[in-house]
Amino acid sequence: MADTGFTALRQFSFTTRPYLAVDDATGAPIGLDDLDVRVGWMLDLISGAEAHLLSRLWQPATFDVLVAGCDSRGRKLPMQGHVAAARLGWTPHYPDGVYVPSRVTRVVTAQAVGTLRALAYRDTAITALSARFDPATGRIAAPTTAAEYVPCGYARGVVRQLTARSHRTAGVAAERLRITDVQAPPQTSAMARLSAADRQLAHITVTDAVMTLTVTLPTTPAPEGRAQWRRVRVTAAIPPHLHARPISEWHLPTLHLDHRGLLLRCAANEAVPVADMRSGTTAVGVDWSPSTLGAAAVATETPDGLVSDYRGFTYDDRGLGAKLARLQTEGQMLHRKAARLTRLAATAPPEVRAELEAKIAVLDEHRTAVGAKRGKINRELAFHFARQATDYAVDAQAQLIAVEDLTTLETRGHGHVNNNRAAQSARRQAVVALAHTAAEVGITVVSVPARGSSALCPGCDEPLARPGGYHDAWCTRCKVGGNRDHIAGVNLAKRALLGKNNVTPRRGQLPAIRVAEHAPVRQCRHKKSPTPRRPRHRRVRHSLPIAPQRMGVTPKQHVPAPQASVWDTVKPVPPHGDAGSRDTRPSPTPATQVVDSVRST
Structure with missing residues (x-):
């Protein structure tokens, strides 16, 4: 890992729950159940107003304005959602007789405009695809310009919608379809993004690993005036794995209610080391596998060319798959x-x-x-994979981690069940988790083209043979081979090293290498890749100790315990106290006593 000595600010997220709530004016304690009820009242007002606003704005003129990015006077729309909504005159409506502060209205309009801006791309794509759709054959024509290109996975979904619409309309083709013609207004979840407001609605302070959020909440389901909105001081614990991090700024959280009560989705900025991508000589390629979440391999750039030992690391999902x-x-x-x-x-x-x-x-x-259970398992799987892949790259002294471009990656040829199962894997979430954990140690994660990574030889760039089946690969010309996923990892690492001088930065996404260059990768005799760490399994039940035999007594037959299950593992403690998950919860010992004392009956 080549550290340039510079640091950059990186934003990450985590979750926590409050264990204490008091009235900001009087200092009287508030039960956590009462806090959940009052937060629920505010979320009901926000979600109802947001849904009503989206239904009123669900028309083509709305997306025309957002795509143009200008108001009626030709001025550029600001990035802040609530400011853009105020300039366009998009104001939410509340029930009669209900008073809602203007800062809460900011939260409503910011969330609504953010949703509509995300759907503006879909509106443009649906319009382009509907113009090239043939109702008779149910297919779309090839794009003529680069602006008409749409990812294949999204195009297939739109084609299904267009086909169903053509069946309903007896095959009559429309001249230009919009997203409002084929889809209903989106369903939004009940949440409150406090980052859109200012200190009059909420502000946050962090001292001694304790976060204190002061937020204005209603005292009744339908507040009639300002007096029925009171400030509440909510105290929550910072997760232990964040105590030693160089955090420079804490952001206002997003309020959300689940089956356990109030959940604070927080964000913060920390300083991380910046690695010089151009001077990197070692890269780790991560290949997404249909059998497991991913596999990795190492390639190194030397004065004599690219070398690799063609040995890789296959991720063990511990049965979660x-x-x-x-x-x-x-x-x-x-x-x-x-x-x-x-x-x-x-x-x-x-x-x-x-x-x-x-x-x-x-x-x-x-x-x-x-x-909900699948979402939790996917999240655990993604961060567990990210931690192991990052440790593998650190042991290999790599500066780059190359992952396949997910927009061009399609699962096909494995049957309907396996294709669907692979398509719903947590790959995108694993990429986000990998970028999060790798940035902590100064390793850059880049996106490289995925086509041909597991079908071509890294040495001669010719198609590989499959003498042992799908998971086996062998090149008869270069006399190299092994696991199919490991060969793909070498190809991805090679593309990262060859294209490190032509990296395209992308806002909000991973830096991308667009062109897959080729150079022969020679197989080296000495080992290049590190030995991956393996967690040790422990027994579920221990066998009874063998007592010393006594004379004249027939000993009992002791049945040994069965083998340990793969679910019971002793997980090694990661470095820096990070458990590999963004919402690692602190010890409930100090908070439980407080919760039991203040929670209302």
Whole structure:
């Protein structure tokens, strides 16, 4: 790792929960249950006003203004969502007789404008695809200009929508379709992004690993005046893995309610070392594999050319991949059953319809729970993979980590079930987690082209043979081979080293290498890649100790304990006290006593 001595600010996020709440004016304690209720009242006002605003603005003229980026006077729209909404006259409406502060209105308009700006790209893509769509064949023509290019995965989804619309309209082709013609207004979640407001609504202070948030909350579900909005001081603990980090700025959190109560989604800026990409001589290539989340291999640039030992590291997901596949199958089964009951309820008598609707509600609840569990496992899987891949790159003294460009990566040729399972893996979340953990040690993560990485030889750039099946690769010309994913990792690392002088920076995304250059990678005799760390498994039950035999007594037969399960592992402690997850929760010992004393009954 080549450190230039410079540092850069990096923003990261984490989550925490409050353990104490008091009234800012009187200092009287507020129960956490009462705090959740008051936050829920504010979130109901924000989500209701945001949904009503999005439904009013769900028209083509809205996206025309956002794509143009100018108001009626030709002035450029500001980046702040609430300022742009005020200039365009987009104001939310609240129920009659309800008073909402102007700072809360800022939060509503900022969230609504952010959603509409994200959908403006989809509106442009749908318009371009509908102009090239043929209702008779159900296919789209090839793009003629670079501006008409749309990622293949998104294009397939739009084609399905256009095909369904053509069936409903008896094959009549529309001249120009917009997103408002094929999609309904988006459903937003109940949350409050306090970063859009100023100190009159909320402000934050951090002292001694404790974060104090002062926020204005309503005292009734329908406040009628300013007096029914009072300041509340909420105290939460900073996760232990952030105590030793050089954090320069703390940002206002986003308020969210889940089944456990109030959740604070926070963000902060910290100083991280900056590595010189141009002087990097060692790179680690990460290949996304259909069998596991990913695999990695190392390539090194020497005066004699590129070398590699063609040995790699395959990530062990500890059985989480099998659990995700089971949960995905269960969620799809619940979805099919709920859809079937919905069709039956449409033509059923009123008494039977009520019973079917009750069953549908239970199925939807179970499906939501399965989705939440899948999200947690995906997040744990992504950060566990990122931590192991970062440690592998640090041991290899690499300056670059090359990952495949996910916009050009498609899963095909493995059957309907396996393609769907691979497409729903946590690859994008793993990329974000990898960039997060690698930046802490000064390693840059770049995106490289994915085409041909596992099909071409790193030495001669010719197609590889598969003598042992799909996961085996061999080049008869260069006499090199091994695991298919490891060969792909060498190719990705080679592309990162050859294109390190032509990196395209992208705002909000990973720096990208657009062109895949080729140079032969020679197989070296000495070992280049480090030996990956393996967690040791422990037993679930220990065998009973063998007692000394006594004369004249028949000893009992002791049955040894079964082998340890892959779910019970002793995880090695990562460096710097980071557990590999952004929401590592602190020890609940000090907070539990306070919570039990202040939580209302």
